Amino acid sequence: MTTAQAPTPTGPEHVVVVGASLAGLSTARALRARGFAGRLTVVGDELHRPYDRPPLSKEFLGHLHAQVELSLEAEDENLDATWRLGERAVGLTPLPGGGARVELSGGDTVEGDGVVLATGASARCTLPGVGLPGVHVLRTLDDAVALRAALHARSDDGGRVVVVGGGFIASEVAATASGLGCRVALVVPDALPLSAALGPLAASVTRLHAEHGVEVVGRARVVGVRPADAADAAGVADAAEGLVVELSTGERVPAATVVLGVGADPTTGWLRGSGVTLDPAAKGAVRCDGTGATDVPGVYAVGDCAVWFHPGLGHHHPVEHWTSAKERGAVVAAALTGADRLPPSRPPYAWSDLYGRRLQLAGYTFLADDLETGGELQDGATLDDASFTAVFRRGGETVAVVSLDQPRVFAGIRRRLADPAPVTAPAVPAVPADATVATPA
Numbered sequence: 366m367t368t369a370q371a372p373t374p375t376g377p378e379h380v381v382v383v384g385a386s387l388a389g390l391s392t393a394r395a396l397r398a399r400g401f402a403g404r405l406t407v408v409g410d411e412l413h414r415p416y417d418r419p420p421l422s423k424e425f426l427g428h429l430h431a432q433v434e435l436s437l438e439a440e441d442e443n444l445d446a447t448w449r450l451g452e453r454a455v456g457l458t459p460l461p462g463g464g465a466r467v468e469l470s471g472g473d474t475v476e477g478d479g480v481v482l483a484t485g486a487s488a489r490c491t492l493p494g495v496g497l498p499g500v501h502v503l504r505t506l507d508d509a510v511a512l513r514a515a516l517h518a519r520s521d522d523g524g525r526v527v528v529v530g531g532g533f534i535a536s537e538v539a540a541t542a543s544g545l546g547c548r549v550a551l552v553v554p555d556a557l558p559l560s561a562a563l564g565p566l567a568a569s570v571t572r573l574h575a576e577h578g579v580e581v582v583g584r585a586r587v588v589g590v591r592p593a594d595a596a597d598a599a600g601v602a603d604a605a606e607g608l609v610v611e612l613s614t615g616e617r618v619p620a621a622t623v624v625l626g627v628g629a630d631p632t633t634g635w636l637r638g639s640g641v642t643l644d645p646a647a648k649g650a651v652r653c654d655g656t657g658a659t660d661v662p663g664v665y666a667v668g669d670c671a672v673w674f675h676p677g678l679g680h681h682h683p684v685e686h687w688t689s690a691k692e693r694g695a696v697v698a699a700a701l702t703g704a705d706r707l708p709p710s711r712p713p714y715a716w717s718d719l720y721g722r723r724l725q726l727a728g729y730t731f732l733a734d735d736l737e738t739g740g741e742l743q744d745g746a747t748l749d750d751a752s753f754t755a756v757f758r759r760g761g762e763t764v765a766v767v768s769l770d771q772p773r774v775f776a777g778i779r780r781r782l783a784d785p786a787p788v789t790a791p792a793v794p795a796v797p798a799d800a801t802v803a804t805p806a
């Protein structure tokens with residue numbers, strides 16, 4: 366259990382949640398579940414009610430007509446909140462008594478003695494060529510609707526889809542596009558896709574891509590995307606594809622559709638100069654203590670826009686996964702309402718679905734003694750097997766588990782995973798208040 370810092374004895378009267386998605390909704394829900402009876406305002410710049418993002422790169426993208434359930438709300442759910450959807454928060458000013466005034470894009474302001482920042486992350490769009498017709502990113506439902514139409518068109522006309530990125534979303538989009546029958550190339554910065562997340566275990570995902578006909582172009586970074594021109598028609602086969610992806614290797618890859626899955630950055634630019642500390646070491650995420658509190662009293666941050674201090678690791682540790690965004694809403698709600706005990710923190714968990722297989726990760730692989738081995742594969746499995754579980758240890762203690770399509774084995778090991786105990790500072794001998802300090806000669 367973590368102890369909440371400086372709880373407000375009476376709790377806030379009006380909580381303003383900025384960001385109407387998973388982390389914001391989970392916090393609002395947890396506040397009501399704790400009996401918070403004050404006013405609740407939820408501000409969101411999208412017009413949609415809160416929806417779930419994981420299906421956007423998986424089922425939703427793969428089915429043009431089928432109904433894929435995306436809503437995060439139950440049909441009969443009523444949080445007794447004022448929803449200000451389609452309004453963007455553009456500035457924040459701390460209030461003297463705690464909390465803040467939030468300025469909205471339309472010119473209105475909304476004040477709360479409790480404010481929760483839950484603005485998530487935005488797809489990185491810095492490469493030359495972003496904005497060209499045929500070039501996509503994937504973060505929002507609107508992005509997914511556009512990409513889905515493009516992939517289904519490529520499945521019909523045979524045009525090549527080039528997916529760029531070494532992370533989960535790029536691999537998932539490549540897998541989904543291949544499942545639709547598209548010709549797919551996946552361009553990754555490391556030797557293998559998902560190397561940063563999986564280390565040596567990434568070989569298993571590469572094998573899956575190969576089995577499904579996805580061409581992996583490794584150790585290549587995209588320099589830019591541009592429309593194909595006459596010179597390409599002479600030099601590059603298939604220049605009729607319309608776009609050319611230029612790689613750091615000098616290679617030019619023709620494409621009809623390009624998907625840039627090159628990462629996401631916390632959506633916190635609007636907080637610059639507000640007094641809320643942004644952490645440059647965490648891509649500008651809002652810097653919080655272990656309860657989500659920022660250094661502005663009464664202002665908390667949760668989900669992908671925030672980086673929380675981890676007492677067990679002894680430093681701020683970014684986690685950009687669904688489960689943490691959801692679970693930490695309850696911690697913020699408890700801290701905001703002055704609870705003296707907070708929900709326990711659990712090791713981070715993430716999953717990914719690729720070619721009908723479930724990849725699951727929990728814990729902290731970087732804490733393991735020997736990462737080179739890619740953890741200890743259970744039951745004599747190899748990375749060529751269709752499913753495996755790898756356990757990572759430090760001094761005999763399990764610190765992380767990764768599995769491919771072994772959900773039950775994974776769940777058993779995950780249940781026993783504990784968050785590292787708080788790091789205790791080395792004891793400093795107490796100096797009595799009246800002690801005289803000897804000055805070295």
Ligand SMILES: Cc1cc2nc3c(=O)[nH]c(=O)nc-3n(C[C@H](O)[C@H](O)[C@H](O)COP(=O)(O)OP(=O)(O)OC[C@H]3O[C@@H](n4cnc5c(N)ncnc54)[C@H](O)[C@@H]3O)c2cc1C
Nearest residue numbers: 384386387388410418419453454484485486668669686687
């Ligand atoms: C395609 C995709 C697939 C994913 N798949 C998985 C998966 O399989 N497993 C997994 O563990 N995780 C997955 N994730 C990650 C997971 O969805 C995120 O961790 C989670 O959505 C974070 O929730 P959040 O509420 O913090 O942020 P978000 O979901 O990003 O929501 C933030 C909301 O705030 C709004 N907003 C931003 N700025 C402002 C502003 N200034 N004013 C008002 N509103 C604002 C945004 O428009 C958005 O609606 C996936 C993410 C994506 C994009």
